[in-house]
Amino acid sequence: MGKIKKLLPGGIWFLDPPKDISLDGYRIDKVIQYTDFVITLYFAIVVIALVFFIWRYNSRKNPKASYDHGNQKKHLIMTVAMGLLVFFSIDVVIETMSFKDLKEAFWNFPKGKDVVRIEVMPQQYAWNFRYAGEDELFGTDDDIVPSQNIMHIPVNTPIVIQLTTYDVIHSFYLPNFRIKQDATPGMVTAMWFQAMETGQYEIACAELCGNSHFKMKGYLTVESEEDFDSWLGSLEPEGTKDELDDWGAEEVEGVPEFWAWAWKELK
Amino acid sequence: MSVATITSKKLFIIDEKTSSLGLIVGFVAITMLFITFLATFSSMMLKELQYIHIDLMTKMIAVGITSVLVISSLLFAISHRQWLSGKKKESSFYLASSMALGIVFLFGQISYWQLLVKQGLSGLNNVLVGMVYLMAGAHAIHLIAGLVFLAWLWLQLNKGGELKEVRYRLIGWFWHYLSALWTVILLYLIITV
């Protein structure tokens, strides 16, 4: 597949996707590249057949069509074989690749000490982030809440995020990591990723959320462990701020948590 | 092979089998509507979004109201029988009582709803209760349509003109279907709530 990649920038899609800076993004690119390859192959077969038929069997060259219902056993075997060929050469392969990737990476949430946990709560039209602080518990006084739309993560460290939303459905979209995850009211969803390169990247909302959906943009800074720690240290913990923040004031009994919830155990 | 043989004489006449099949497809559609409601209800229940508690007594009242509809359906069957054996007058009487019980059921549903509201079960802040009201309401709209058919049938009976048996039969199907539908929904609700 690598050779095909080199012929054209972006493969059959002409334009390159955003630079992949994640640990597992290559897996998605690989599935896409394999699919590119097989669908180009099959579509080429169809087009070649079409062109050949147009050239060979047009009414001038072939005034008399053959009388053939295509209903004999050999035809049936041929068509079914064709269907199975497509199924095994495309579907089974991409399914195997995809299942493997899900099992090894996307649905295999990292556990352990060095994981950075972040709670993400989008609202119309901004992103809120919450870091647990020193006690590693959410909803405590030492939680750190940076300004809206600002997210920092350390490089080469697994990041696990949990999301829910303040109002309508949003979708946390990281083009440079090839992933997105919906944030739906009333439920907490999760995803994880790991950056391999430092730099400034963008966060977008992928699910229509109202008239300013298009500028619901966040800024992701990937930096070294030390820079990250000093950034985090420079922020004031939430508990030391004077008043309750906007959301806390509105909390009503019976309303599910949508901010500073206790970290959900992952299956 | 069963193909409707149409002669030019009956150019646009809808035959019995055709209208019966049409009604059956209609039943499939209405059933799908209520299956979706029930599935939605069950999903909300399983996710434990809300709780409803209805005591046994209140449940029994619902059973009582529903039995009115079942009896109405039986009365319609009797009325149909009578009509088939030529007893026009009895048939008309049973049809009228079936209709009356249908109306009683409707009012029963309304007062039952008021009873639930009095017990603090409002559809506005409890989605499970809301689903119950929604199903009852959707069923009631179909029931009102059914009552219109019944009234039409009753008028035809009393006008004394010619009435096609198939119309009697199909309106009957619809009426029985509606009582069966509500019975099933109620049983489901009683078991799960």
Added chain:
Amino acid sequence: MHSESFWRKDIFSTDHKTIGKQFLFFGIFFLLFGGFQAMLLRWQLAYPGQPVPWWLMGFLYEGTGGIIDPDGFNRLFTMHGTIMIFWAITPILIGAFGNFLIPLQIGARDMAFPTLNMISFWTFFLSGVVLLLSHFLPAGSASGGWTSYPPLSLPGGGIPGLGQAFWTLSVTLMGAATMMGAINYIITVIRLRAPGMTYWRMPLSVWGLWLTSILNAIFVPVIAAGLIMLLLDQLLGTQFFVAGRLAAGGGGDPLLFQHVFWIFGHPEVYILILPVWGIVSDLLAIYSRKPAFGYKVTSICMSTIVVLSSIVWGHHMYTTGMSPLLGKAFMFLTLLISIPSSIFFFNWLGTLWRGSLHFDPPMLYTMSVIWVFGLGGLTGLYNATVTSDIYLHDTMFVVGHFHYTLAASVLFGGFAAIAHWFPRMFGRMLNPLMSKIHFWGTFITLNLVFFNMMVVGYAGQHRRIYNPSEYEFLQPLADMNVFITYAALVLGLFQILYLFNFVWSLVKGKVAETNPWRATTLEWTMDYPIPHGNFGEIPQVYHGPHEYSNPNTDQDWAPQTVEIKSS
């Protein structure tokens, strides 16, 4: 035939042919309306925030200084999607050709329930009026996307006014109309087939339309249930689909709407495409002068897809955080569809193989369906696969993909059907030269538009964004977006030519002979105009719909009403 007044004959007609034409005109009107909205959308995506030029009716945006504002943009794509799916494709393919073809092709005098058929059209009409009226609401029409996900589409979601409620109401009405049509089509096919017209002798168009109706009858009630609940949420303040902070005391489940929507929504995709598959299978046979390859296999494959389509809705929801087990199951089931699809696709090519291809305009349109549906079907693989969908979900890639399968395939299928049956509907031929120019113009520009939509989607551009230049990672795509827009505008110009061709041919086209395409099916057996009641005597059918080039006949086609004596 007895004479009828204008009102009975042309307006509240119960004649399936008249109703079919009514649906056709209705659908073409909305097609133009939705198409125009697409042009405005493209303008905004190429030149974000620049005034709409006069030739795109910039005066519509006088209130905002000639600029489409973000709210207006959201309304545009919401209405574009809704109109194209429910008020353009549905009436043209299912409404017009379902009505026109089913009774004529199976040898019936009319639909099983002619009055219900008339009510169905007028309910449809009413739903269209409600939708159009919603454009004149003080706070504007709906702007929550054609999927109308709650809570955005609910009062708490921030969309002002009654636009969303009008949307829900009109789609519900449309569903009711579709339902009536579906009951009619199903029963007509079951009960009113002419003697000798067995299921295995029905044209594949009828198969497609019939299967579509079955899906409609089963799944339209599902979305109806969801829409009723949505409407109650919007108007009465129930909380079926509200959760989180917006819910006062528990609330319901927004995800439930997505399930209900896609349980209907995925079959809906097949509802729209099945008639085209049927029509394409038939037309390929007619213009290749050769029996459809593997007729039975094709219809069995279509039926299999009907069944499978009802259990794959979850692939629209991979990113909602569904459980891994469900995600894998939905992916597997979705990929299964590729087996029957590729089998009947192969059958299409089999029909062409060793045929005698006549490139009349209907054939050009038909063959282009092979191209666009091939591309559309194959690119579906990216979206069926969980991992690649995590990246491509909600990007322009998805938009390009479903425009290939729905817009392109269905439009070309519709153009083919109109060109093919125009002589039957209006007694005149569609001008072939203009049709051919329209075909090539449309085919080329349409591919440039939809393929490049996938290109920008693969490069990361997410959908439904007012201004792509907000994002740094989308800035390299600006040129491509401008290019797509110009291609789309040219595509739109060619549709004006089509409209001209349609009207011109309607009035001045060459008067058609009874059977200009030498087709075998029953609708070509009587002279134009076809009377109310269609057949003088219900015909006897002797064989299947594709008896072309049979060596036992003198000519290269044998009408279904003519017995072939084997020598």
